[in-house]
Amino acid sequence: MADVALQSNRAAQAARKRGSLHRMLKRKSTMAFLMTLPLILLIATLVIYPAFYALHLATLNKSMQRFVGLSNFEFLFRRETFWLVVKQSCIFAITAVIFKAVLGFIIAHFVHNIPAKGQRKWRGMLLVPWVIPPAMSTLAWLWLFDPSYSAFNYTLSFFGIGPIPWTGDAMWARFSVILVNIWVGAPFFMIMYLAALKSVPEQLYEAAAIDGANWWQRIWYVTLPMMRNIIAITTLFSLIVTFANFDIVRILTAGGPLDHTHIFATWAFRIGIEGSDIPLGASVSLFMVPILAVAAIFILRDVNKRGNES
Amino acid sequence: MSRKKLSRRQFVAATALSSAALITAPYVRGAYAAGKLSIGFWDHWVPGANKASTDIVNAWAEKEKVEVQIDYIPSQGNKNLLTIAAEAQAKSGHDILAMPTWWPHAQAELLEPMNDVMDGLIKQNGEPNGTVKYLGQSKGKWLAVPASIGSQIKGPCSRIDLMKQHAGIDVQALYPAGGPPKADSWTLDTFLKAAEACQKGGVAFGIGLGETSDNVDTAGAIFQSFGAALVDEKGNVTVKTDAVRQALEYYKKLIAFLPPDAGAWDDSSNNKWLVSGRGALIMNPPSAWAVAKRDAPQVAEQCWSHGFPAGPKGRYAPYLSYFWGTWSFSKNKEAAKSVLKALSQPDAIEKMCVASGGYDLPCYEKLTTLKVWQEEGPPKGTLYHYPNPHNHQTLSIAAAPAPPKIAQQIYTQATLTKMCLRYHQGEAMEKVLAWAEGECEGFMRS
Numbered sequence: 001m002a003d004v005a006l007q008s009n010r011a012a013q014a015a016r017k018r019g020s021l022h023r024m025l026k027r028k029s030t031m032a033f034l035m036t037l038p039l040i041l042l043i044a045t046l047v048i049y050p051a052f053y054a055l056h057l058a059t060l061n062k063s064m065q066r067f068v069g070l071s072n073f074e075f076l077f078r079r080e081t082f083w084l085v086v087k088q089s090c091i092f093a094i095t096a097v098i099f100k101a102v103l104g105f106i107i108a109h110f111v112h113n114i115p116a117k118g119q120r121k122w123r124g125m126l127l128v129p130w131v132i133p134p135a136m137s138t139l140a141w142l143w144l145f146d147p148s149y150s151a152f153n154y155t156l157s158f159f160g161i162g163p164i165p166w167t168g169d170a171m172w173a174r175f176s177v178i179l180v181n182i183w184v185g186a187p188f189f190m191i192m193y194l195a196a197l198k199s200v201p202e203q204l205y206e207a208a209a210i211d212g213a214n215w216w217q218r219i220w221y222v223t224l225p226m227m228r229n230i231i232a233i234t235t236l237f238s239l240i241v242t243f244a245n246f247d248i249v250r251i252l253t254a255g256g257p258l259d260h261t262h263i264f265a266t267w268a269f270r271i272g273i274e275g276s277d278i279p280l281g282a283s284v285s286l287f288m289v290p291i292l293a294v295a296a297i298f299i300l301r302d303v304n305k306r307g308n309e310s
Numbered sequence: 311m312s313r314k315k316l317s318r319r320q321f322v323a324a325t326a327l328s329s330a331a332l333i334t335a336p337y338v339r340g341a342y343a344a345g346k347l348s349i350g351f352w353d354h355w356v357p358g359a360n361k362a363s364t365d366i367v368n369a370w371a372e373k374e375k376v377e378v379q380i381d382y383i384p385s386q387g388n389k390n391l392l393t394i395a396a397e398a399q400a401k402s403g404h405d406i407l408a409m410p411t412w413w414p415h416a417q418a419e420l421l422e423p424m425n426d427v428m429d430g431l432i433k434q435n436g437e438p439n440g441t442v443k444y445l446g447q448s449k450g451k452w453l454a455v456p457a458s459i460g461s462q463i464k465g466p467c468s469r470i471d472l473m474k475q476h477a478g479i480d481v482q483a484l485y486p487a488g489g490p491p492k493a494d495s496w497t498l499d500t501f502l503k504a505a506e507a508c509q510k511g512g513v514a515f516g517i518g519l520g521e522t523s524d525n526v527d528t529a530g531a532i533f534q535s536f537g538a539a540l541v542d543e544k545g546n547v548t549v550k551t552d553a554v555r556q557a558l559e560y561y562k563k564l565i566a567f568l569p570p571d572a573g574a575w576d577d578s579s580n581n582k583w584l585v586s587g588r589g590a591l592i593m594n595p596p597s598a599w600a601v602a603k604r605d606a607p608q609v610a611e612q613c614w615s616h617g618f619p620a621g622p623k624g625r626y627a628p629y630l631s632y633f634w635g636t637w638s639f640s641k642n643k644e645a646a647k648s649v650l651k652a653l654s655q656p657d658a659i660e661k662m663c664v665a666s667g668g669y670d671l672p673c674y675e676k677l678t679t680l681k682v683w684q685e686e687g688p689p690k691g692t693l694y695h696y697p698n699p700h701n702h703q704t705l706s707i708a709a710a711p712a713p714p715k716i717a718q719q720i721y722t723q724a725t726l727t728k729m730c731l732r733y734h735q736g737e738a739m740e741k742v743l744a745w746a747e748g749e750c751e752g753f754m755r756s
Contacts, residue, residue, distance in 0.1 A: 061755075061756065062715075062755050062756055063419065063756065065419075075752070075755065078752075079752055080745070080748065081749075147569075147571035147574040147575060147579060148569065148571060148579065148582065148583065148588070149582070149586075163570075163571075165570070165571055165573075165574065166574075167571075167574040168570075168571040168572075168573045168574035169573075173574070253574070254520075254521060254522070254576065255521065256520055256521050256573070256574065257520070257573040257731065258573075258728055258731055258732065259728075269388075270722065270723070272395075273388060273391050273392060273395055274388065274391060274722045275718065275719055275722040275723065276395075276412070276413070276416035276417075276715075276718060277719075277755070278395065278399075280755070
């Protein structure tokens with residue numbers, strides 16, 4: 001009798017366990033976690049581990065045999081070229097992001113106003129610069145800017161202009177790398193803004209029109225406030241990607257002339273891989289983190305604030 | 311359930327057989343009895359040149375019963391440098407890896423000493439040139455074995471017709487095919503006058519001032535011709551010297567006669583300059599001539615590779631050496647050393663040089679007069695003086711004689727061409743020197 005009682009107790013316990021497991025699996029958060037687990041593992045392997053490894057490398061001496069703490073950063077702060085790179089990275093990223101955002105906004109409006117029938121064609125065509133791998137498209141730009149055989153200079157020569165040292169003069173070289181970055185990145189802004197524009201309720205414009213708002217007032221008081229979050233997130237995302245850019249500068253100028261187009265990633269590569277000083281290269285690339293972290297905090301804080309307001 | 315009983319006799323027989331098999335197994339020569347070997351060779355520019363090294367390695371592998379895997383790693387996009395860095399970090403990778411110029415020193419702590427290989431090779435092939443010793447040795451230890459594949463001199467490659475027409479210089483008379491150079495008049499002053507004449511004639515010398523190897527190598531040789539070094543062999547900064555000032559003054563004069571966009575040139579710009587027929591001279595191994603032979607035969611027929619002009623302190627030419635290194639963590643060091651010996655035999659070296667159309671340049675003194683350089687053309691004899699057969703010039707590398715780990719930084723950061731460009735763009739001499747001094751002090755990091 002006692003045995004029977006014990007068995008039924010065990011069965012009840014097992015059933016309870018099964019029930020709780022079942023409940024846990026049915027919980028939305030558990031399922032969400034399990035479904036994102038592959039991505040979490042992927043990010044842990046390909047992002048978090050390398051990030052911590054880079055931190056570790058940045059604390060070693062040149063031959064990677066000795067822990068030197070923050071000496072690599074201290075060393076960098078004393079280098080003239082490092083501050084040139086910091087300045088250039090900021091100029092490169094901020095200028096490129098502003099122009100990408102402005103151009104993307106303007107083009108998105110143009111595309112939004114095209115009748116729905118022909119809009120897909122335009123959207124597809126305008127996305128082309130963004131979908132071509134930048135390493136490939138930048139090679140084409142390199143031929144256009146080639147020091148001796150520039151197609152641009154050839155064309156300009158018919159108008160008695162040039163030759164322009166696209167990659168040979170510091171200012172023109174900076175202009176060239178920023179131009180190519182804008183060309184590649186503007187379609188991303190365009191498509192994000194277009195999506196945001198499409199989600200603005202038409203009634204708001206109608207109400208604004210009834211109130212007598214002109215074109216500019218409609219943009220300022222309706223469109224922009226409705227797009228604020230998208231603009232902030234797109235800008236942050238682009239700022240991160242542009243700061244970390246490598247391929248465009250590497251292919252077009254390799255940092256020259258006289259280091260005047262080096263940005264963090266290209267200089268880190270020059271020092272770390274070409275100069276066999278991996279710890280210093282890691283330190284240079286890590287220097288992007290605090291700059292981007294500050295930008296991320298400000299932009300995301302603003303997004304959260306607006307989210308709470310709404 | 312049935313169980314077969316093992317008799318004492320059967321047990322003893324089985325044990326004896328197993329023991330015999332285990333003991334004799336290593337001596338049975340199977341297809342790959344000597345294990346596996348992985349090699350990372352540099353992927354040659356010249357089409358078909360890789361086949362020669364593959365054939366040599368395969369013949370060796372068959373004889374030695376080793377299973378070999380060869381990867382050809384390109385230097386485009388610095389893929390080879392990335393591979394070196396990755397393998398050094400992972401402490402795993404190829405048993406033999408091709409390393410350009412500075413990398414044996416950069417990875418010195420992780421490389422297997424090659425003295426036992428080099429002693430025999432030096433006896434057989436003669437002394438390696440001074441640049442190879444500088445780049446490949448550390449404290450009497452050979453860090454890697456000099457490779458003929460990819461090693462090169464970046465001397466002048468002149469247009470015979472244009473040099474005659476605009477500068478009145480017969481380069482074939484200065485450097486006759488089959489004979490020693492008669493180039494006493496071929497000095498940096500003559501070179502400057504020729505550069506001016508050719509620039510006025512619309513066929514400027516194609517010398518770049520960018521940050522890539524070709525540009526740095528030329529600057530290095532010219533600086534050395536003035537006895538100018540930024541850091542001496544003991545590691546002292548020697549930027550603020552008269553020799554450096556003289557070299558900078560010379561370069562400033564020269565830049566005035568170079569293409570205006572020379573500051574943006576990379577390693578392909580000079581090749582294009584020659585092949586397109588726009589220039590009378592470039593500083594390059596015969597790869598530009600080889601491309602011209604294919605794409606612009608009328609240009610190739612007028613090309614002549616020869617020696618560097620001499621400066622007040624001598625005649626220097628840039629020699630860039632490749633090496634084959636074996637990691638200290640390699641799994642088959644003995645096989646690696648054996649195949650490196652096979653690749654460094656005179657007949658193997660000649661085979662590889664022929665396959666590369668004369669581009670590859672062995673460093674050993676007995677191997678600078680191979681037939682390939684005498685016979686290649688058109689014009690016949692165009693490569694005769696390319697390997698420096700009469701030791702007419704001192705082979706060196708930019709930033710030498712600084713300790714290699716410092717020199718690598720000077721070279722990679724293109725400090726020499728940057729100095730020249732800064733001075734040319736109007737920066738005061740002392741300011742340029744102060745900048746360079748600061749840079750060199752930064753390169754002392756250890």
